[in-house]
Amino acid sequence: MILTTAAVVVAASALGAVASSKPASPAYYTAVQASSGQKDYNTSCASCHGVNLEGVKAPALAGEGMAGSQSVADIYGFMAQQMPAGAPGSLTAAKYATIMAYILKKNGHPAGKVALTAASVKKITAKI
Numbered sequence: 001m002i003l004t005t006a007a008v009v010v011a012a013s014a015l016g017a018v019a020s021s022k023p024a025s026p027a028y029y030t031a032v033q034a035s036s037g038q039k040d041y042n043t044s045c046a047s048c049h050g051v052n053l054e055g056v057k058a059p060a061l062a063g064e065g066m067a068g069s070q071s072v073a074d075i076y077g078f079m080a081q082q083m084p085a086g087a088p089g090s091l092t093a094a095k096y097a098t099i100m101a102y103i104l105k106k107n108g109h110p111a112g113k114v115a116l117t118a119a120s121v122k123k124i125t126a127k128i
Contacts, residue, residue, distance in 0.1 A: 024110065025108070025109045026112075027110050027114075028109060028124060029097075029100075029109075029111060029115060029116040030111055031111040033097070033111075033115050034101040034102045034105040036098045037100070037102030037105075038102045040091070040099050040102070041053075041099050044083075044084045044091060048084075061107075062106040062107050063107075066128050067128070068127040070128060071124065071126060072100070072104065072127075073121060073123065073124050073125060075103070076096065076118075076124075077122070079096055079099065080096045080118070097116045097121060098116075100116060101115075
């Protein structure tokens, strides 16, 4: 009887945890892509936005200030047209996509099995 009661308590706790957790964010990029994006970010973005995306001479790209602020597509569009400062639009579409993957990772979005592309990112209306 004690084992049965313990099993019910464990099961109820597990169900409560599942019910209270929010749905997982969709996976828009691969882990390899985010890793590559970190290198591209460090080369092209970190001097203004900070090594940890905290913002130095330019706005932070991770954390509370970014949460729910703009759609992924809007951020990517701005970045691809206006960044890096002093040389807007100078990176390849692939580099902008890897940098966006890294920004998504740093904002808590999970990696998946399909790489982010310039075409696919423009369709993502979800907020960062």
